[in-house]
Amino acid sequence: MNKVIESVEQAVDGIKSNMTLMLGGFGLCGIPENSIAQLVKSGISGLTCISNNAGVDDFGLGLLLHNKQIKKMISSYVGENDEFERQMLSGELEVDLIPQGSLAERCRAGGAGIPAFYTPAGYGTEVAVGKEVREFNGKPHILESALHADFAIVKAWKGDTEGNLVYKATARNFNPMMAMAGKITIAEVEHLVPAGELDPNEIHTPGIFVQRIFQGQHFEKRIEQRTTRSR
Amino acid sequence: MNKVIESVEQAVDGIKSNMTLMLGGFGLCGIPENSIAQLVKSGISGLTCISNNAGVDDFGLGLLLHNKQIKKMISSYVGENDEFERQMLSGELEVDLIPQGSLAERCRAGGAGIPAFYTPAGYGTEVAVGKEVREFNGKPHILESALHADFAIVKAWKGDTEGNLVYKATARNFNPMMAMAGKITIAEVEHLVPAGELDPNEIHTPGIFVQRIFQGQHFEKRIEQRTTRSR
Amino acid sequence: MGLDKNGIAQRIAQELRGGWYVNLGIGIPTLVANYIPEGIEVEFQSENGVLGMGPFPFEGEEDADLINAGKQTITTMKGASFFDSATSFSMIRGQHVQLTVLGAMEVSENGDIANWKIPGKMVKGMGGAMDLVASADNIIVAMMHSNRAGVSKLLKECSLPLTGVACVKKVVTDLAVLEIKDGAFHLLERAPGVSVEEIQSKTEGNLMVSGDVPEMNI
Amino acid sequence: MGLDKNGIAQRIAQELRGGWYVNLGIGIPTLVANYIPEGIEVEFQSENGVLGMGPFPFEGEEDADLINAGKQTITTMKGASFFDSATSFSMIRGQHVQLTVLGAMEVSENGDIANWKIPGKMVKGMGGAMDLVASADNIIVAMMHSNRAGVSKLLKECSLPLTGVACVKKVVTDLAVLEIKDGAFHLLERAPGVSVEEIQSKTEGNLMVSGDVPEMNI
Numbered sequence: 001m002n003k004v005i006e007s008v009e010q011a012v013d014g015i016k017s018n019m020t021l022m023l024g025g026f027g028l029c030g031i032p033e034n035s036i037a038q039l040v041k042s043g044i045s046g047l048t049c050i051s052n053n054a055g056v057d058d059f060g061l062g063l064l065l066h067n068k069q070i071k072k073m074i075s076s077y078v079g080e081n082d083e084f085e086r087q088m089l090s091g092e093l094e095v096d097l098i099p100q101g102s103l104a105e106r107c108r109a110g111g112a113g114i115p116a117f118y119t120p121a122g123y124g125t126e127v128a129v130g131k132e133v134r135e136f137n138g139k140p141h142i143l144e145s146a147l148h149a150d151f152a153i154v155k156a157w158k159g160d161t162e163g164n165l166v167y168k169a170t171a172r173n174f175n176p177m178m179a180m181a182g183k184i185t186i187a188e189v190e191h192l193v194p195a196g197e198l199d200p201n202e203i204h205t206p207g208i209f210v211q212r213i214f215q216g217q218h219f220e221k222r223i224e225q226r227t228t229r230s231r
Numbered sequence: 232m233n234k235v236i237e238s239v240e241q242a243v244d245g246i247k248s249n250m251t252l253m254l255g256g257f258g259l260c261g262i263p264e265n266s267i268a269q270l271v272k273s274g275i276s277g278l279t280c281i282s283n284n285a286g287v288d289d290f291g292l293g294l295l296l297h298n299k300q301i302k303k304m305i306s307s308y309v310g311e312n313d314e315f316e317r318q319m320l321s322g323e324l325e326v327d328l329i330p331q332g333s334l335a336e337r338c339r340a341g342g343a344g345i346p347a348f349y350t351p352a353g354y355g356t357e358v359a360v361g362k363e364v365r366e367f368n369g370k371p372h373i374l375e376s377a378l379h380a381d382f383a384i385v386k387a388w389k390g391d392t393e394g395n396l397v398y399k400a401t402a403r404n405f406n407p408m409m410a411m412a413g414k415i416t417i418a419e420v421e422h423l424v425p426a427g428e429l430d431p432n433e434i435h436t437p438g439i440f441v442q443r444i445f446q447g448q449h450f451e452k453r454i455e456q457r458t459t460r461s462r
Numbered sequence: 463m464g465l466d467k468n469g470i471a472q473r474i475a476q477e478l479r480g481g482w483y484v485n486l487g488i489g490i491p492t493l494v495a496n497y498i499p500e501g502i503e504v505e506f507q508s509e510n511g512v513l514g515m516g517p518f519p520f521e522g523e524e525d526a527d528l529i530n531a532g533k534q535t536i537t538t539m540k541g542a543s544f545f546d547s548a549t550s551f552s553m554i555r556g557q558h559v560q561l562t563v564l565g566a567m568e569v570s571e572n573g574d575i576a577n578w579k580i581p582g583k584m585v586k587g588m589g590g591a592m593d594l595v596a597s598a599d600n601i602i603v604a605m606m607h608s609n610r611a612g613v614s615k616l617l618k619e620c621s622l623p624l625t626g627v628a629c630v631k632k633v634v635t636d637l638a639v640l641e642i643k644d645g646a647f648h649l650l651e652r653a654p655g656v657s658v659e660e661i662q663s664k665t666e667g668n669l670m671v672s673g674d675v676p677e678m679n680i
Numbered sequence: 681m682g683l684d685k686n687g688i689a690q691r692i693a694q695e696l697r698g699g700w701y702v703n704l705g706i707g708i709p710t711l712v713a714n715y716i717p718e719g720i721e722v723e724f725q726s727e728n729g730v731l732g733m734g735p736f737p738f739e740g741e742e743d744a745d746l747i748n749a750g751k752q753t754i755t756t757m758k759g760a761s762f763f764d765s766a767t768s769f770s771m772i773r774g775q776h777v778q779l780t781v782l783g784a785m786e787v788s789e790n791g792d793i794a795n796w797k798i799p800g801k802m803v804k805g806m807g808g809a810m811d812l813v814a815s816a817d818n819i820i821v822a823m824m825h826s827n828r829a830g831v832s833k834l835l836k837e838c839s840l841p842l843t844g845v846a847c848v849k850k851v852v853t854d855l856a857v858l859e860i861k862d863g864a865f866h867l868l869e870r871a872p873g874v875s876v877e878e879i880q881s882k883t884e885g886n887l888m889v890s891g892d893v894p895e896m897n898i
Contacts, residue, residue: 079804101769101811113555115367117348120814124845136346162541195541206543221744258533310586332551332593344773351596355627393759426759437761452526
């Protein structure tokens with residue numbers, strides 16, 4: 001089943017104002033750069049974005065924030081972005097902060113048809129407010145629900161025409177779970193290859209979870225904290 | 232961290248009568264042949280075995296059944312085993328049948344620190360008896376709990392000295408989730424390789440989930456239904 | 463008269479749409495793969511962990527590590543992928559599979575299905591059937607209209623232990639294609655040469671017939 | 681007097697045992713990796729999806745696709761593996777990680793910890809901290825005994841929004857090693873040259889001192 005689309009314009013076709021999006025990546029690592037740039041161009045607004053982080057001021061989701069296209073962020077950590085801080089403190093931006101493991105599991109649950117699950121994370125904190133608490137094996141847990149998105153946008157290293165994806169190193173992060181949880185999942189890849197070229201044993205995201213795939217262009221792959229040692 | 236042990240005797244060391252074991256495999260595909268053979272030799276009994284199937288009369292878990300070493304089976308499908316039928320109908324063997332997807336997810340939950348989750352599978356059937364029912368998005372779901380095991384025994388294609396595992400084709404099946412859910416996880420592999428030989432990107436089960444790994448011998452890899460087409 | 467098993471499979475194959483991921487159960491459903499309409503591309507999922515199943519292997523090329531949910535040796539198509547059982551049922555439970563075809567012992571007029579257990583006889587287990595029927599939006603049951611004793615399998619209520627509740631949307635039997643809605647079997651098509659009266663007489667559950675019922679195009 | 685950050689890290693490193701998988705938080709905890717005792721083999725997990733983290737890369741060898749949870753470029757050791765965030769937190773929640781070391785703004789005598797939010801100021805988010813503290817059996821907090829204003833961070837009750845409840849077992853500060861049990865900080869060791877009286881005066885929570893308290897061996 002050929003899922004290949006020819007352009008980033010086609011990739012984001014159908015994404016409208018006030019929709020909920022999931023965007024893969026951890027920090028700036030493994031983010032769908034091409035699609036984000038296109039969303040900035042599109043001018044749509046009122047977006048709810050589910051993403052572990054919110055980019056930096058001039059890259060990643062920071063670009064959409066700067067343009068005031070985001071109404072609400074659902075994230076676990078947003079500490080690298082001044083514009084984010086400003087919009088949040090001024091009340092322009094709604095923010096839902098979720099423990100990172102719960103965020104990952106809630107995306108997976110959304111894709112896996114699990115409407116809710118119990119986790120110990122956040123018990124006794126403000127994250128637990130309004131949530132059911134139940135003890136299992138003498139330990140309190142809270143009930144967390146599945147997350148879904150109108151569109152999930154992920155970035156992979158390699159992908160084939162059937163939508164099968166392989167990620168590289170820690171650029172995998174949230175991408176596989178989000179790919180599962182989008183009503184429509186868009187994958188931008190560094191290397192688009194013919195079906196049959198990827199070893200079926202080594203595929204991280206089976207093509208069934210992907211509706212559109214395209215060859216990304218000019219990946220900047222910016223490094224947030226360049227740490228090195230001397231030789 | 233070197234997890235390599237030298238023999239199948241050492242592999243099953245500490246497995247005692249009346250313990251709960253998880254055993255990977257689907258049918259006879261991807262089952263830990265060496266470890267099962269050693270358990271048969273060991274003579275321990277009263278085992279609770281969590282395994283999708285129960286082997287056939289003269290191979291796989293069927294060998295342990297034949298020897299009356301199993302007190303209880305927790306499985307999704309056990310239709311390939313006459314001795315199983317006899318023991319179940321005579322009441323010698325306790326059987327807990329679980330929908331296959333719930334079985335997989337309950338093993339994963341056990342390994343992932345999720346004590347319970349909701350699933351639609353089994354609602355309105357005898358599987359739901361005694362279980363909490365709750366509606367999500369207008370659809371009834373039942374609450375299923377995590378499964379754990381004293382020992383999980385899995386079989387992989389390749390493994391390294393750190394316990395990292397790679398499975399082949401559909402021999403993967405239940406092995407990765409069970410590897411997560413054992414207090415002690417034993418992996419028998421067809422090819423034991425030095426650390427660093429497996430691509431970190433292609434590892435299916437990270438070594439953190441595996442406590443013991445050994446080079447299996449003489450894998451029979453029996454085929455249950457040999458279906459072919461003519462040339 | 464009526465269709466044989468291959469005829470049932472052939473009729474069900476007409477329901478396939480291009481781009482669908484499909485899970486075929488054991489028995490008649492497996493035969494559906496032999497009748498994919500020309501120009502339609504579908505991909506088969508097997509719940510033991512493979513997407514993109516191909517035909518059986520040539521003799522001598524069987525791989526013990528590559529089987530389907532019926533434990534049969536198989537091959538894969540280009541673009542196939544392997545995954546673990548939890549991921550496989552994430553596909554199923556998460557409704558990423560567009561069509562599930564499975565057999566049944568009984569179906570009721572409200573869409574209940576029984577296909578895994580006969581009390582007092584051998585219980586083989588439900589395998590993945592309960593997950594499939596509870597999750598799929600689009601379930602077609604493939605079965606004979608009556609059992610070997612001549613008793614209807616399309617009932618007011620199932621007598622056997624249920625596999626799932628109110629989940630079957632369509633039934634294709636040797637005699638008819640029926641849609642289940644509003645607590646009734648709606649007769650959509652007749653097998654070639656089979657009369658509405660015969661179908662009526664062999665359907666215990668509430669059968670709705672409206673207007674002329676066309677013959678299957680098969 | 682007391683230890684500097686490296687001293688705290690060095691003392692915590694003495695807690696490591698061979699064969700452990702360890703998650704180090706940002707700040708002082710990161711420094712622990714520099715003081716692994718000889719003959720002890722441990723493996724570092726980073727919650728963004730890597731097991732077997734190595735040192736920073738040589739200049740020019742940075743890989744944008746290979747970072748730790750602090751977004752720093754890293755390398756991997758032989759035998760490393762990569763995985764997705766759900767699997768990563770399966771390791772953490774499922775207690776497959778034997779030791780978690782993290783910083784804190786406040787710790788209470790019953791083991792509560794606050795380290796993610798100061799009301800009215802910037803809220804950066806909890807990241808993986810809530811999952812880590814709620815799940816780990818073995819949590820060591822690395823922090824200064826008092827904040828910059830000289831106020832104790834070892835309290836009867838945390839004043840800041842909590843990250844987790846009754847979860848911290850051990851605290852290593854610039855002044856002391858303390859075990860938390862039965863609703864009190866039990867003084868195990870003093871930093872070189874630091875008196876029990878000084879520790880007492882800088883600990884707001886219930887401090888238990890029994891017998892002679894040895895100096896850290898550092």
